[in-house]
Amino acid sequence: MPEPIALVDALSTTRAIRRYTDDPIPDADLNRIMWLATRAPSGSNRQGFRFVVLRDGPNAAPARALIREGAQQTWGNKRVKDHYDTGSGARDDSAKARMARTMEHFVEHMHEAPVLIFACSLTGNGDITSGSSIYPAVQNLMLAARALGLGTALTTVHRGRQKEVRELLGIPDSVETAALIPLGWPKGKFGSGMRRPVKEVTYWESWGSKRG
Protein backbone atom coordinates (compact mmCIF):
# COMPACT_ATOMS: atom_id res chain seq x y z
CA MET A 1 0.00 0.00 0.00
CA PRO A 2 1.58 3.29 -1.07
CA GLU A 3 1.50 6.42 1.13
CA PRO A 4 -1.92 8.08 1.02
CA ILE A 5 -1.98 10.70 -1.71
CA ALA A 6 -3.72 14.03 -1.20
CA LEU A 7 -6.72 14.70 -3.44
CA VAL A 8 -5.16 17.81 -4.99
CA ASP A 9 -1.93 15.98 -5.81
CA ALA A 10 -3.87 13.14 -7.41
CA LEU A 11 -5.98 15.47 -9.53
CA SER A 12 -2.83 17.34 -10.63
CA THR A 13 -0.75 14.35 -11.60
CA THR A 14 -2.96 11.48 -12.73
CA ARG A 15 -2.00 11.14 -16.35
CA ALA A 16 -2.68 8.27 -18.74
CA ILE A 17 -0.35 5.33 -18.08
CA ARG A 18 -0.03 3.13 -21.17
CA ARG A 19 2.70 0.64 -20.18
CA TYR A 20 2.28 -1.88 -17.40
CA THR A 21 4.33 -4.58 -15.73
CA ASP A 22 3.04 -8.16 -15.80
CA ASP A 23 2.48 -8.20 -12.05
CA PRO A 24 -1.02 -9.29 -11.07
CA ILE A 25 -3.55 -7.02 -9.32
CA PRO A 26 -4.72 -8.31 -5.93
CA ASP A 27 -8.45 -8.92 -5.58
CA ALA A 28 -8.59 -6.57 -2.60
CA ASP A 29 -7.20 -3.73 -4.74
CA LEU A 30 -9.70 -4.37 -7.51
CA ASN A 31 -12.59 -4.46 -5.08
CA ARG A 32 -11.46 -1.22 -3.47
CA ILE A 33 -11.19 0.47 -6.87
CA MET A 34 -14.64 -0.69 -7.91
CA TRP A 35 -16.15 0.50 -4.63
CA LEU A 36 -14.65 3.96 -5.05
CA ALA A 37 -15.72 4.10 -8.71
CA THR A 38 -19.32 3.49 -7.74
CA ARG A 39 -19.37 6.44 -5.31
CA ALA A 40 -19.60 8.69 -8.39
CA PRO A 41 -22.79 10.60 -9.17
CA SER A 42 -25.25 9.49 -11.85
CA GLY A 43 -28.53 10.89 -13.19
CA SER A 44 -31.16 10.66 -10.41
CA ASN A 45 -28.65 8.39 -8.65
CA ARG A 46 -29.92 5.52 -10.82
CA GLN A 47 -26.40 4.10 -11.02
CA GLY A 48 -26.96 2.72 -14.49
CA PHE A 49 -23.31 1.80 -14.70
CA ARG A 50 -22.00 -1.74 -14.85
CA PHE A 51 -18.40 -2.87 -15.10
CA VAL A 52 -17.13 -6.01 -16.77
CA VAL A 53 -13.71 -6.93 -15.41
CA LEU A 54 -11.53 -9.14 -17.63
CA ARG A 55 -8.54 -11.00 -16.28
CA ASP A 56 -7.93 -14.60 -17.25
CA GLY A 57 -11.33 -16.29 -17.46
CA PRO A 58 -12.27 -18.37 -20.49
CA ASN A 59 -13.47 -15.29 -22.41
CA ALA A 60 -10.38 -13.29 -21.68
CA ALA A 61 -8.21 -14.50 -24.57
CA PRO A 62 -10.81 -13.97 -27.32
CA ALA A 63 -11.91 -10.66 -25.77
CA ARG A 64 -8.30 -9.49 -25.69
CA ALA A 65 -7.93 -10.44 -29.36
CA LEU A 66 -11.01 -8.34 -30.23
CA ILE A 67 -9.66 -5.42 -28.22
CA ARG A 68 -6.41 -5.60 -30.14
CA GLU A 69 -8.24 -5.64 -33.48
CA GLY A 70 -10.45 -2.73 -32.45
CA ALA A 71 -7.46 -0.73 -31.23
CA GLN A 72 -5.50 -1.38 -34.44
CA GLN A 73 -8.43 -0.32 -36.57
CA THR A 74 -9.23 2.81 -34.56
CA TRP A 75 -5.62 3.95 -34.43
CA GLY A 76 -5.03 3.09 -38.09
CA ASN A 77 -7.92 5.30 -39.15
CA LYS A 78 -6.92 8.08 -36.81
CA ARG A 79 -3.30 7.99 -37.94
CA VAL A 80 -4.37 8.83 -41.47
CA LYS A 81 -7.24 11.19 -40.64
CA ASP A 82 -5.23 13.26 -38.16
CA HIS A 83 -2.09 13.35 -40.37
CA TYR A 84 0.29 11.67 -37.96
CA ASP A 85 2.74 10.84 -40.76
CA THR A 86 2.74 14.10 -42.69
CA GLY A 87 3.59 17.71 -41.92
CA SER A 88 5.26 18.01 -38.51
CA GLY A 89 4.54 14.31 -37.91
CA ALA A 90 7.12 13.40 -40.57
CA ARG A 91 9.92 14.58 -38.27
CA ASP A 92 11.03 11.83 -35.88
CA ASP A 93 11.47 14.22 -32.96
CA SER A 94 8.11 16.02 -33.34
CA ALA A 95 5.39 15.77 -30.69
CA LYS A 96 3.19 14.06 -33.28
CA ALA A 97 5.80 11.43 -34.12
CA ARG A 98 6.37 10.74 -30.41
CA MET A 99 2.63 10.41 -29.85
CA ALA A 100 2.41 8.07 -32.84
CA ARG A 101 5.13 5.82 -31.39
CA THR A 102 3.35 5.78 -28.01
CA MET A 103 0.07 4.86 -29.67
CA GLU A 104 1.69 2.16 -31.83
CA HIS A 105 2.99 0.49 -28.70
CA PHE A 106 -0.31 0.98 -26.88
CA VAL A 107 -2.52 -0.59 -29.56
CA GLU A 108 -0.18 -3.58 -29.81
CA HIS A 109 0.01 -4.14 -26.05
CA MET A 110 -2.99 -2.72 -24.22
CA HIS A 111 -4.88 -5.99 -24.67
CA GLU A 112 -2.16 -7.62 -22.55
CA ALA A 113 -2.82 -5.43 -19.47
CA PRO A 114 -3.31 -7.56 -16.32
CA VAL A 115 -6.86 -6.24 -16.01
CA LEU A 116 -9.17 -4.68 -18.61
CA ILE A 117 -12.43 -3.09 -17.50
CA PHE A 118 -15.38 -2.31 -19.74
CA ALA A 119 -17.42 0.57 -18.32
CA CYS A 120 -20.97 -0.05 -19.52
CA SER A 121 -23.99 2.24 -19.53
CA LEU A 122 -27.56 0.99 -19.14
CA THR A 123 -29.14 4.40 -19.47
CA GLY A 124 -28.19 5.74 -22.86
CA ASN A 125 -30.61 8.27 -24.30
CA GLY A 126 -28.83 9.12 -27.52
CA ASP A 127 -27.42 12.47 -26.42
CA ILE A 128 -24.25 13.62 -24.73
CA THR A 129 -25.87 13.66 -21.28
CA SER A 130 -25.92 9.84 -21.31
CA GLY A 131 -22.24 10.19 -20.56
CA SER A 132 -22.97 12.06 -17.33
CA SER A 133 -23.98 8.77 -15.69
CA ILE A 134 -20.90 6.76 -16.66
CA TYR A 135 -17.79 8.91 -17.15
CA PRO A 136 -17.75 10.41 -13.64
CA ALA A 137 -17.53 6.80 -12.41
CA VAL A 138 -14.77 6.11 -14.95
CA GLN A 139 -12.83 9.12 -13.68
CA ASN A 140 -13.33 7.97 -10.08
CA LEU A 141 -12.11 4.51 -11.09
CA MET A 142 -8.92 5.93 -12.58
CA LEU A 143 -8.29 8.16 -9.56
CA ALA A 144 -8.99 5.24 -7.20
CA ALA A 145 -6.43 3.14 -9.10
CA ARG A 146 -3.98 5.99 -8.63
CA ALA A 147 -4.54 5.89 -4.87
CA LEU A 148 -3.23 2.31 -4.93
CA GLY A 149 -0.34 3.12 -7.26
CA LEU A 150 -2.00 1.57 -10.31
CA GLY A 151 -1.98 3.11 -13.77
CA THR A 152 -4.91 3.39 -16.19
CA ALA A 153 -5.91 5.04 -19.44
CA LEU A 154 -9.36 6.04 -20.67
CA THR A 155 -9.97 4.52 -24.09
CA THR A 156 -12.79 3.85 -26.50
CA VAL A 157 -10.64 2.00 -29.05
CA HIS A 158 -12.56 -1.26 -28.63
CA ARG A 159 -15.69 0.25 -30.17
CA GLY A 160 -14.76 -0.83 -33.67
CA ARG A 161 -15.45 -4.33 -32.29
CA GLN A 162 -18.29 -3.44 -29.91
CA LYS A 163 -20.71 -5.81 -31.63
CA GLU A 164 -18.33 -8.77 -31.36
CA VAL A 165 -17.40 -7.87 -27.76
CA ARG A 166 -21.10 -7.79 -26.82
CA GLU A 167 -21.69 -11.19 -28.40
CA LEU A 168 -18.68 -12.77 -26.72
CA LEU A 169 -19.36 -11.39 -23.23
CA GLY A 170 -23.16 -11.55 -23.37
CA ILE A 171 -23.60 -7.80 -23.11
CA PRO A 172 -27.13 -6.77 -24.21
CA ASP A 173 -27.40 -4.73 -27.41
CA SER A 174 -29.05 -1.90 -25.45
CA VAL A 175 -25.94 -1.49 -23.30
CA GLU A 176 -23.19 0.87 -24.45
CA THR A 177 -19.62 -0.14 -23.74
CA ALA A 178 -18.73 3.48 -23.08
CA ALA A 179 -15.08 3.00 -22.16
CA LEU A 180 -12.36 0.40 -21.88
CA ILE A 181 -9.85 0.95 -19.10
CA PRO A 182 -6.63 -1.09 -19.00
CA LEU A 183 -5.22 -1.32 -15.49
CA GLY A 184 -1.77 -2.32 -14.28
CA TRP A 185 1.29 -1.43 -12.28
CA PRO A 186 2.92 1.39 -14.20
CA LYS A 187 6.19 1.12 -16.02
CA GLY A 188 6.12 4.89 -16.51
CA LYS A 189 5.74 7.65 -13.96
CA PHE A 190 2.73 9.66 -12.94
CA GLY A 191 2.99 13.37 -13.58
CA SER A 192 1.30 16.37 -15.11
CA GLY A 193 -0.11 15.88 -18.58
CA MET A 194 0.22 18.60 -21.21
CA ARG A 195 -2.83 20.86 -21.02
CA ARG A 196 -3.95 24.21 -22.35
CA PRO A 197 -3.73 27.14 -19.94
CA VAL A 198 -6.88 27.50 -17.85
CA LYS A 199 -7.60 30.94 -19.26
CA GLU A 200 -7.95 29.47 -22.75
CA VAL A 201 -10.74 27.14 -21.69
CA THR A 202 -12.53 29.20 -19.04
CA TYR A 203 -14.87 32.00 -20.02
CA TRP A 204 -16.40 34.49 -17.60
CA GLU A 205 -20.06 35.50 -17.76
CA SER A 206 -20.30 34.85 -21.51
CA TRP A 207 -18.81 32.63 -24.22
CA GLY A 208 -15.33 33.71 -25.25
CA SER A 209 -14.79 36.24 -22.41
CA LYS A 210 -11.34 35.56 -21.04
CA ARG A 211 -9.50 37.22 -18.18
CA GLY A 212 -6.35 36.83 -16.14
Add this chain to the structure above:
Amino acid sequence: MPEPIALVDALSTTRAIRRYTDDPIPDADLNRIMWLATRAPSGSNRQGFRFVVLRDGPNAAPARALIREGAQQTWGNKRVKDHYDTGSGARDDSAKARMARTMEHFVEHMHEAPVLIFACSLTGNGDITSGSSIYPAVQNLMLAARALGLGTALTTVHRGRQKEVRELLGIPDSVETAALIPLGWPKGKFGSGMRRPVKEVTYWESWGSKRG
Protein backbone atom coordinates in the same frame (compact mmCIF):
# COMPACT_ATOMS: atom_id res chain seq x y z
CA MET B 1 -8.03 26.65 3.45
CA PRO B 2 -9.27 23.37 4.95
CA GLU B 3 -6.92 20.55 5.94
CA PRO B 4 -5.77 18.61 2.87
CA ILE B 5 -8.10 15.69 2.23
CA ALA B 6 -6.78 12.31 1.12
CA LEU B 7 -7.85 11.14 -2.33
CA VAL B 8 -9.57 8.02 -1.02
CA ASP B 9 -11.55 10.00 1.55
CA ALA B 10 -12.65 12.49 -1.09
CA LEU B 11 -13.76 9.76 -3.51
CA SER B 12 -15.68 8.05 -0.70
CA THR B 13 -17.53 11.05 0.61
CA THR B 14 -18.08 13.59 -2.14
CA ARG B 15 -21.84 13.60 -2.45
CA ALA B 16 -24.09 16.12 -4.17
CA ILE B 17 -24.47 19.29 -2.09
CA ARG B 18 -27.66 21.15 -3.01
CA ARG B 19 -27.83 23.93 -0.40
CA TYR B 20 -25.26 26.71 -0.20
CA THR B 21 -24.59 29.74 1.95
CA ASP B 22 -24.51 33.18 0.32
CA ASP B 23 -20.80 33.60 1.00
CA PRO B 24 -18.80 34.50 -2.11
CA ILE B 25 -16.16 32.25 -3.66
CA PRO B 26 -12.69 33.81 -3.81
CA ASP B 27 -11.17 34.17 -7.28
CA ALA B 28 -8.14 32.16 -6.20
CA ASP B 29 -10.37 29.22 -5.26
CA LEU B 30 -12.21 29.35 -8.57
CA ASN B 31 -8.97 29.48 -10.52
CA ARG B 32 -7.57 26.53 -8.58
CA ILE B 33 -10.73 24.51 -9.23
CA MET B 34 -10.67 25.26 -12.94
CA TRP B 35 -6.99 24.33 -13.18
CA LEU B 36 -7.59 20.97 -11.52
CA ALA B 37 -10.68 20.34 -13.67
CA THR B 38 -8.61 20.77 -16.81
CA ARG B 39 -6.09 18.11 -15.74
CA ALA B 40 -8.72 15.52 -16.71
CA PRO B 41 -8.26 13.28 -19.74
CA SER B 42 -10.05 13.90 -23.05
CA GLY B 43 -10.12 12.10 -26.39
CA SER B 44 -6.66 12.42 -28.00
CA ASN B 45 -6.00 15.06 -25.33
CA ARG B 46 -7.86 17.56 -27.54
CA GLN B 47 -9.32 19.23 -24.46
CA GLY B 48 -12.51 20.15 -26.27
CA PHE B 49 -13.98 21.34 -23.01
CA ARG B 50 -14.85 24.94 -22.22
CA PHE B 51 -16.34 26.31 -19.03
CA VAL B 52 -18.60 29.34 -18.73
CA VAL B 53 -18.53 30.68 -15.18
CA LEU B 54 -21.50 32.79 -14.09
CA ARG B 55 -21.36 35.02 -11.05
CA ASP B 56 -22.77 38.52 -11.18
CA GLY B 57 -21.97 39.92 -14.63
CA PRO B 58 -24.68 41.56 -16.74
CA ASN B 59 -25.83 38.19 -18.13
CA ALA B 60 -26.02 36.53 -14.76
CA ALA B 61 -29.56 37.57 -13.78
CA PRO B 62 -31.25 36.54 -17.05
CA ALA B 63 -29.16 33.35 -17.21
CA ARG B 64 -30.18 32.48 -13.68
CA ALA B 65 -33.82 33.05 -14.59
CA LEU B 66 -33.47 30.63 -17.54
CA ILE B 67 -31.79 28.07 -15.30
CA ARG B 68 -34.67 28.27 -12.87
CA GLU B 69 -37.22 27.80 -15.67
CA GLY B 70 -35.29 24.85 -17.10
CA ALA B 71 -34.99 23.26 -13.68
CA GLN B 72 -38.68 23.68 -12.92
CA GLN B 73 -39.64 22.17 -16.25
CA THR B 74 -37.24 19.23 -16.02
CA TRP B 75 -38.22 18.39 -12.45
CA GLY B 76 -41.94 18.90 -13.15
CA ASN B 77 -41.79 16.36 -15.97
CA LYS B 78 -39.71 13.94 -13.98
CA ARG B 79 -41.96 14.19 -10.93
CA VAL B 80 -44.86 12.87 -12.97
CA LYS B 81 -42.95 10.41 -15.16
CA ASP B 82 -41.12 8.79 -12.25
CA HIS B 83 -44.23 8.70 -10.00
CA TYR B 84 -42.87 10.81 -7.17
CA ASP B 85 -46.37 11.51 -5.83
CA THR B 86 -47.93 8.07 -6.09
CA GLY B 87 -47.19 4.64 -4.65
CA SER B 88 -44.50 4.85 -1.96
CA GLY B 89 -44.00 8.53 -2.85
CA ALA B 90 -47.41 9.34 -1.38
CA ARG B 91 -46.09 8.63 2.13
CA ASP B 92 -44.42 11.72 3.62
CA ASP B 93 -41.63 9.72 5.23
CA SER B 94 -40.74 7.63 2.16
CA ALA B 95 -37.38 7.96 0.40
CA LYS B 96 -39.23 9.20 -2.68
CA ALA B 97 -41.08 11.90 -0.79
CA ARG B 98 -37.84 13.06 0.87
CA MET B 99 -36.11 13.16 -2.51
CA ALA B 100 -39.05 15.13 -3.94
CA ARG B 101 -38.75 17.72 -1.16
CA THR B 102 -34.99 18.01 -1.75
CA MET B 103 -35.55 18.48 -5.48
CA GLU B 104 -38.32 21.04 -4.95
CA HIS B 105 -35.93 23.14 -2.91
CA PHE B 106 -33.11 22.61 -5.37
CA VAL B 107 -35.02 23.69 -8.48
CA GLU B 108 -36.27 26.81 -6.69
CA HIS B 109 -32.85 27.81 -5.37
CA MET B 110 -30.01 26.36 -7.45
CA HIS B 111 -30.07 29.40 -9.73
CA GLU B 112 -29.09 31.47 -6.67
CA ALA B 113 -25.82 29.60 -6.07
CA PRO B 114 -22.87 32.02 -5.75
CA VAL B 115 -21.29 30.46 -8.84
CA LEU B 116 -22.84 28.45 -11.67
CA ILE B 117 -20.61 26.75 -14.20
CA PHE B 118 -21.67 25.48 -17.61
CA ALA B 119 -19.42 22.63 -18.75
CA CYS B 120 -19.43 22.81 -22.54
CA SER B 121 -18.25 20.31 -25.15
CA LEU B 122 -16.81 21.31 -28.51
CA THR B 123 -16.32 17.77 -29.73
CA GLY B 124 -19.73 16.13 -29.77
CA ASN B 125 -20.07 13.27 -32.23
CA GLY B 126 -23.63 12.21 -31.49
CA ASP B 127 -22.81 9.13 -29.43
CA ILE B 128 -22.17 8.43 -25.77
CA THR B 129 -18.39 8.65 -26.19
CA SER B 130 -18.72 12.42 -26.66
CA GLY B 131 -19.19 12.44 -22.93
CA SER B 132 -15.75 10.90 -22.36
CA SER B 133 -14.14 14.26 -23.16
CA ILE B 134 -16.23 16.39 -20.81
CA TYR B 135 -17.55 14.46 -17.79
CA PRO B 136 -14.14 13.38 -16.46
CA ALA B 137 -13.34 17.11 -16.26
CA VAL B 138 -16.69 17.72 -14.57
CA GLN B 139 -15.90 15.03 -11.98
CA ASN B 140 -12.45 16.54 -11.45
CA LEU B 141 -14.08 19.95 -11.00
CA MET B 142 -16.42 18.63 -8.32
CA LEU B 143 -13.60 16.82 -6.52
CA ALA B 144 -11.39 19.91 -6.74
CA ALA B 145 -14.19 21.98 -5.18
CA ARG B 146 -14.32 19.41 -2.40
CA ALA B 147 -10.61 19.89 -1.74
CA LEU B 148 -11.38 23.52 -0.92
CA GLY B 149 -14.46 22.68 1.14
CA LEU B 150 -16.91 23.76 -1.57
CA GLY B 151 -20.05 21.85 -2.51
CA THR B 152 -21.34 21.07 -6.00
CA ALA B 153 -23.93 18.98 -7.79
CA LEU B 154 -23.88 17.57 -11.33
CA THR B 155 -27.01 18.65 -13.15
CA THR B 156 -28.39 18.82 -16.67
CA VAL B 157 -31.64 20.55 -15.65
CA HIS B 158 -30.87 23.66 -17.70
CA ARG B 159 -31.17 21.75 -20.96
CA GLY B 160 -34.86 22.49 -21.34
CA ARG B 161 -33.62 26.07 -21.94
CA GLN B 162 -30.36 25.23 -23.74
CA LYS B 163 -31.37 27.19 -26.83
CA GLU B 164 -32.14 30.33 -24.84
CA VAL B 165 -28.99 29.93 -22.72
CA ARG B 166 -26.88 29.66 -25.88
CA GLU B 167 -28.43 32.81 -27.32
CA LEU B 168 -27.98 34.80 -24.13
CA LEU B 169 -24.37 33.77 -23.50
CA GLY B 170 -23.24 33.61 -27.13
CA ILE B 171 -22.57 29.88 -27.04
CA PRO B 172 -22.35 28.46 -30.60
CA ASP B 173 -25.10 26.06 -31.66
CA SER B 174 -22.50 23.35 -32.27
CA VAL B 175 -21.47 23.43 -28.60
CA GLU B 176 -23.26 21.18 -26.12
CA THR B 177 -23.87 22.55 -22.64
CA ALA B 178 -23.25 19.10 -21.18
CA ALA B 179 -23.62 19.97 -17.51
CA LEU B 180 -24.47 22.80 -15.16
CA ILE B 181 -22.64 22.77 -11.85
CA PRO B 182 -23.77 25.05 -9.01
CA LEU B 183 -20.95 25.79 -6.58
CA GLY B 184 -21.04 27.19 -3.06
CA TRP B 185 -20.09 26.76 0.56
CA PRO B 186 -22.21 23.88 1.78
CA LYS B 187 -25.03 24.20 4.26
CA GLY B 188 -25.16 20.42 4.45
CA LYS B 189 -22.42 17.94 5.22
CA PHE B 190 -20.30 15.83 2.94
CA GLY B 191 -20.69 12.10 3.39
CA SER B 192 -21.34 8.82 1.65
CA GLY B 193 -24.18 8.81 -0.84
CA MET B 194 -26.54 5.84 -1.07
CA ARG B 195 -25.16 3.39 -3.61
CA ARG B 196 -25.78 -0.18 -4.72
CA PRO B 197 -23.35 -2.79 -3.41
CA VAL B 198 -20.31 -3.16 -5.67
CA LYS B 199 -21.13 -6.78 -6.42
CA GLU B 200 -24.41 -5.74 -8.04
CA VAL B 201 -22.68 -3.53 -10.57
CA THR B 202 -19.44 -5.43 -11.18
CA TYR B 203 -19.37 -8.49 -13.40
CA TRP B 204 -16.39 -10.81 -13.77
CA GLU B 205 -15.26 -12.11 -17.16
CA SER B 206 -18.76 -11.91 -18.66
CA TRP B 207 -21.97 -9.91 -18.37
CA GLY B 208 -23.99 -10.82 -15.30
CA SER B 209 -21.30 -12.96 -13.61
CA LYS B 210 -21.19 -11.86 -10.00
CA ARG B 211 -18.99 -13.04 -7.21
CA GLY B 212 -18.16 -12.21 -3.62
